[in-house]
Amino acid sequence: MPLSLGVNPNIIEMEYAVRGPIPQRAAELKKQGRRIIPCHIGNPQALGQQPITWVRQVMSLLEQPDRIERERALKKLAGMKPGALAGLGPEALLSDQVLATAEDFLTRLEGGVGAYTESKGPLFIREAVARFIDRRDGVEAGTSRAADPESIFLTDGASVGVRAIVELLITGPGDGVMIPIPQYPLYSATLKRHGGELVGYYPDEDSGWALGRATLEEPLAAARARGVEVKAIVVINPGNPTGAILDEQSGREVVAFAAEHGLVVIADEVYQDNLYDADWISFARLVGDQDVPLVSLHSVSKGVFGECGHRGGYFEVRHAPAAAGTGDSLLPLLLKQASVNLCSNTMGQALTYLMVNLPEPGSPDRERFDRERQRTLDDLLAKATLIREAFGEMAGVRSFGRIGALYLFPRLEQLPAGNDDFAYCMNLLEATGLCTVNGAGFGQREGTRHLRIAFLPPREMLAEVLPAWIDWHNRYVGG
Amino acid sequence: MPLSLGVNPNIIEMEYAVRGPIPQRAAELKKQGRRIIPCHIGNPQALGQQPITWVRQVMSLLEQPDRIERERALKKLAGMKPGALAGLGPEALLSDQVLATAEDFLTRLEGGVGAYTESKGPLFIREAVARFIDRRDGVEAGTSRAADPESIFLTDGASVGVRAIVELLITGPGDGVMIPIPQYPLYSATLKRHGGELVGYYPDEDSGWALGRATLEEPLAAARARGVEVKAIVVINPGNPTGAILDEQSGREVVAFAAEHGLVVIADEVYQDNLYDADWISFARLVGDQDVPLVSLHSVSKGVFGECGHRGGYFEVRHAPAAAGTGDSLLPLLLKQASVNLCSNTMGQALTYLMVNLPEPGSPDRERFDRERQRTLDDLLAKATLIREAFGEMAGVRSFGRIGALYLFPRLEQLPAGNDDFAYCMNLLEATGLCTVNGAGFGQREGTRHLRIAFLPPREMLAEVLPAWIDWHNRYVGG
Numbered sequence: 001m002p003l004s005l006g007v008n009p010n011i012i013e014m015e016y017a018v019r020g021p022i023p024q025r026a027a028e029l030k031k032q033g034r035r036i037i038p039c040h041i042g043n044p045q046a047l048g049q050q051p052i053t054w055v056r057q058v059m060s061l062l063e064q065p066d067r068i069e070r071e072r073a074l075k076k077l078a079g080m081k082p083g084a085l086a087g088l089g090p091e092a093l094l095s096d097q098v099l100a101t102a103e104d105f106l107t108r109l110e111g112g113v114g115a116y117t118e119s120k121g122p123l124f125i126r127e128a129v130a131r132f133i134d135r136r137d138g139v140e141a142g143t144s145r146a147a148d149p150e151s152i153f154l155t156d157g158a159s160v161g162v163r164a165i166v167e168l169l170i171t172g173p174g175d176g177v178m179i180p181i182p183q184y185p186l187y188s189a190t191l192k193r194h195g196g197e198l199v200g201y202y203p204d205e206d207s208g209w210a211l212g213r214a215t216l217e218e219p220l221a222a223a224r225a226r227g228v229e230v231k232a233i234v235v236i237n238p239g240n241p242t243g244a245i246l247d248e249q250s251g252r253e254v255v256a257f258a259a260e261h262g263l264v265v266i267a268d269e270v271y272q273d274n275l276y277d278a279d280w281i282s283f284a285r286l287v288g289d290q291d292v293p294l295v296s297l298h299s300v301s302k303g304v305f306g307e308c309g310h311r312g313g314y315f316e317v318r319h320a321p322a323a324a325g326t327g328d329s330l331l332p333l334l335l336k337q338a339s340v341n342l343c344s345n346t347m348g349q350a351l352t353y354l355m356v357n358l359p360e361p362g363s364p365d366r367e368r369f370d371r372e373r374q375r376t377l378d379d380l381l382a383k384a385t386l387i388r389e390a391f392g393e394m395a396g397v398r399s400f401g402r403i404g405a406l407y408l409f410p411r412l413e414q415l416p417a418g419n420d421d422f423a424y425c426m427n428l429l430e431a432t433g434l435c436t437v438n439g440a441g442f443g444q445r446e447g448t449r450h451l452r453i454a455f456l457p458p459r460e461m462l463a464e465v466l467p468a469w470i471d472w473h474n475r476y477v478g479g
Numbered sequence: 480m481p482l483s484l485g486v487n488p489n490i491i492e493m494e495y496a497v498r499g500p501i502p503q504r505a506a507e508l509k510k511q512g513r514r515i516i517p518c519h520i521g522n523p524q525a526l527g528q529q530p531i532t533w534v535r536q537v538m539s540l541l542e543q544p545d546r547i548e549r550e551r552a553l554k555k556l557a558g559m560k561p562g563a564l565a566g567l568g569p570e571a572l573l574s575d576q577v578l579a580t581a582e583d584f585l586t587r588l589e590g591g592v593g594a595y596t597e598s599k600g601p602l603f604i605r606e607a608v609a610r611f612i613d614r615r616d617g618v619e620a621g622t623s624r625a626a627d628p629e630s631i632f633l634t635d636g637a638s639v640g641v642r643a644i645v646e647l648l649i650t651g652p653g654d655g656v657m658i659p660i661p662q663y664p665l666y667s668a669t670l671k672r673h674g675g676e677l678v679g680y681y682p683d684e685d686s687g688w689a690l691g692r693a694t695l696e697e698p699l700a701a702a703r704a705r706g707v708e709v710k711a712i713v714v715i716n717p718g719n720p721t722g723a724i725l726d727e728q729s730g731r732e733v734v735a736f737a738a739e740h741g742l743v744v745i746a747d748e749v750y751q752d753n754l755y756d757a758d759w760i761s762f763a764r765l766v767g768d769q770d771v772p773l774v775s776l777h778s779v780s781k782g783v784f785g786e787c788g789h790r791g792g793y794f795e796v797r798h799a800p801a802a803a804g805t806g807d808s809l810l811p812l813l814l815k816q817a818s819v820n821l822c823s824n825t826m827g828q829a830l831t832y833l834m835v836n837l838p839e840p841g842s843p844d845r846e847r848f849d850r851e852r853q854r855t856l857d858d859l860l861a862k863a864t865l866i867r868e869a870f871g872e873m874a875g876v877r878s879f880g881r882i883g884a885l886y887l888f889p890r891l892e893q894l895p896a897g898n899d900d901f902a903y904c905m906n907l908l909e910a911t912g913l914c915t916v917n918g919a920g921f922g923q924r925e926g927t928r929h930l931r932i933a934f935l936p937p938r939e940m941l942a943e944v945l946p947a948w949i950d951w952h953n954r955y956v957g958g
Contacts, residue, residue, distance in 0.1 A: 003741050003770070003772060003801065004800060004801035004802075005648065005743070005801070005802065005803060005809070006650050006803045007647050007650060007802045007803065007804075007805075008646060008647050008650050008673075009650065011646065011647055011812050011816060012804065012812065014815060014819070016818050019598055019815075019818035019819075019821075041595065041821075043590065043595045044593075044594075045593035046589060046595065047590075051591070051593050056543045057543055059542040059543070060539045060542040060546065062542075063535050063538040063541075063826075064535045064536055067539065070567055070571060073566055073567045073571075074564075074567065077564070077566065084563060085556070087552055087555075087556065088549055088552045088553065088556070092549055110525060111522065111525035111526075111788070112524060112530070114523075114524035114530050114787065115523075115524040115525040115787055115788050116520065116780075117788065119498055156790065156820075156824060157821070159819065159820050159821065160820070167487060167672075168487050169486065169487070171485050171487050171488065175485075186819065189819045190819070193819070194487075231484060262482050264484070291482070293482060301595075307593045308593065308594055308821070309590070309591070309592050309593045309594050309822070309824065310592065310593065310824060310826065311635070311822075311823070311824035311825075321482035321484045322482065322483035323484065323491070324483045324485045324486065325486075325491065326491055330484070330486065333486060333490050333491065336490065336493060336495060336498075337490060339495050339498035340493070340495050340498075340638065340665065340669070340672070341635075341636070341638050342498075342520075342636070342787070343788070343790075345635060345788065345824045345826065345827055346788035347542075347789065347824065348824055
């Protein structure tokens with residue numbers, strides 16, 4: 001390696017704990033043959049969550065369009081000669097609705113899934129996303145609050161959208177974005193990557209991670225006092241890593257705050273379907289007709305789909321502010337950014353379409369979807385509850401807020417002297433095979449210690465590992 | 480829009496002609512009902528190129544794994560009762576090889592296609608890529624020249640890889656990268672995006688876009704004289720937009736030049752399978768054991784696959800230089816960059832795997848693949864030839880170099896006074912519906928004018944549009 005090159009210092013300094021030293025150590029242990037339970041990341045299908053049947057049936061046809069006719073022929077055959085297909089199992093034949101959905105999608109997608117699409121994604125998918133948003137928020141199409149398909153961008157997962165908006169807003173080292181602490185490290189990493197300042201604000205853990213106006217005003221004033229130009233505020237709701245769900249009052253505070261100070265609200269709402277015992281309200285609804293710029297993000301990776309590998313998602317822009325010096329809004333610049341990558345992947349686009357365009361209510365496909373959906377949500381809640389109950393048996397472990405998203409973020413109030421949460425998580429991994437991420441990887445209030453655990457392992461696995469964790473914990477913190 | 484925000488000036492200045500004003504005008508015309516022939520971009524399936532049958536059969540099973548058993552049951556049924564599946568068509572049953580390939584892939588891909596993978600992509604796919612590179616270059620596994628799976632990164636198309644390496648190498652405004660002129664605008668856009676300097680070098684058009692040492696030395700010396708620190712040289716081979724194939728001597732000049740000046744070679748080799756009448760040699764072979772850092776990129780979007788929409792590809796790093804100040808090479812930093820996006824999309828990964836892991840030689844699937852491959856290549860060459868012949872009938876249109884990639888880049892030597900190639904392409908679009916991109920969108924030697932056309936439209940379409948183009952051209956340049 002005789003050649004040595006200077007490299008981008010932002011990349012050297014950037015950190016990303018969910019792929020950091022703890023998961024790296026877990027990968028090493030796994031290679032050595034240890035059983036690892038990967039709870040460091042929200043990757044549901046890696047822990048056995050089943051994909052939605054109807055989604056995958058349609059996706060499968062999109063890859064091989066000639067199968068649509070073949071499946072119809074098979075159905076005809078089975079109709080003509082009952083028993084002709086005996087032995088193929090109960091799910092042998094695809095429903096007319098699945099076949100029609102795939103056919104209709106391919107009719108509208110010029111060139112099929114193998115062709116580049118428009119940079120923002122095909123218009124018919126963006127229209128379906130807009131209808132989904134309006135339905136979700138109880139807004140009538142055609143009204144001033146209705147979503148505009150031209151302000152919707154399909155992306156390879158939500159991360160790409162976050163990066164685009166941060167890249168656009170940061171003009172240099174003096175620009176900053178407000179980020180909740182703790183936060184998902186995508187935000188700190190992306191800000192560092194583009195040379196911006198992270199301006200942290202601290203939701204109140206003991207009140208279930210609620211936000212008060214002072215929580216927001218103080219860090220903004222402090223940042224401005226040191227010359228930082230704050231451009232935007234990120235809200236993650238339901239929360240990551242906390243799993244907490246923002247109450248409506250806290251949401252309204254954020255909007256009023258952004259309106260007063262001329263900030264863009266970046267609402268990470270990828271867990272909007274991971275609700276178990278709480279209501280959720282979108283930032284599009286909270287903003288309403290107020291002239292507050294909003295970028296809201298959604299994804300196929302979470303919710304009941306859990307299709308992380310397909311990298312699909314979208315972001316929607318509302319009340320786009322002007323881009324100084326261009327004579328236009330941010331939208332044409334976001335389009336240009338998207339266009340350099342040509343388009344997001346079409347199978348991720350298809351999944352986004354299916355997520356926002358469920359089977360006809362009352363149809364057998366819809367009934368099965370509803371069953372699968374409920375089964376997944378029930379299972380997630382049961383697992384979260386099991387883990388929370390286990391915390392009750394661990395000395396000095398407390399968890400705040402309602403259960404949401406895929407995570408618990410308990411506070412570790414009792415650690416051996418000189419021990420931080422990184423050491424705790426590393427030792428937990430070595431002792432039990434359970435891979436979590438320590439609180440410092442997300443940021444936390446000075447003097448507190450936490451860990452984040454994704455509540456995804458199958459219940460049988462939890463039944464085995466939780467007692468081992470409790471046992472190890474009480475010895476570890478006691479000793 | 481009362482709020483006005485300062486935005487990243489690099490994004491304002493960034494240009495990307497293949498999604499620029501000409502294609503945008505084409506989209507408008509299309510909305511008005513005009514027939515548009517989209518030759519502004521290499522998007523084969525949008526113009527009727529058929530996907531490879533075997534690839535899509537496997538991909539379809541990956542989305543719906545329970546079909547593997549169902550397809551086996553169908554085969555058994557057909558074997559027991561000949562004629563039982565009559566009416567389903569000749570391709571009704573999938574081969575054992577297709578079923579086994581899908582099954583094997585899913586066995587190795589933990590959690591299936593719905594789960595995040597390792598940031599660089601699963602090891603077994605990177606191993607398959609490494610074997611492909613070694614086979615292609617006639618290198619034995621285990622030798623010093625063999626590809627290392629740990630230096631291979633799967634990506635959402637090649638664009639993502641280019642962005643990662645440029646982002647890493649550019650530390651500030653004084654850093655530059657040498658780019659061939661004309662170039663694919665991804666390079667100029669990505670450099671602009673990350674605040675780097677484009678240092679252009681000019682392959683010699685009249686010698687078929689060959690490179691001499693002086694062609695490279697002069698721009699480097701000039702850039703250094705004005706204080707630019709040149710970090711890398713990009714070579715696109717086969718060329719985009721020129722379609723030209725670099726002769727071996729030119730390739731060796733690039734390597735010797737990079738070795739002497741301590742530059743990274745960034746070899747864009749995404750068209751390595753789009754060869755019609757010429758040999759091609761990879762930069763991995765040209766570099767051999769010389770200690771020249773190389774990043775080479777490949778993609779599933781081009782070649783005979785043409786799977787643009789799936790956004791799959793990889794880059795391979797050889798002789799990674801040290802990253803100053805880190806005590807390590809560039810590789811851990813590239814991994815960190817990849818990890819912030821979690822992973823590339825799994826269906827694009829699967830396509831990459833299938834591209835580098837063809838069906839068993841001699842098997843019916845391989846025979847069909849070979850036929851489909853040859854049909855696509857023959858068809859592309861025939862279409863390129865038709866278009867080149869048409870140039871012969873257009874006053875002052877000349878095309879240089881061997882035919883490669885998916886493009887012709889003819890020089891327009893005779894334009895009406897005061898007319899540039901942008902006006903030419905816009906007028907051509909309005910007159911004939913043919914959407915091309917003008918030479919200035921790629922860069923060109925001062926005083927020359929060109930256009931780039933992708934030779935993708937079906938032959939029947941060319942038979943119709945080429946006479947119209949010839950006729951329009953001769954009136955346009957004559958008038």
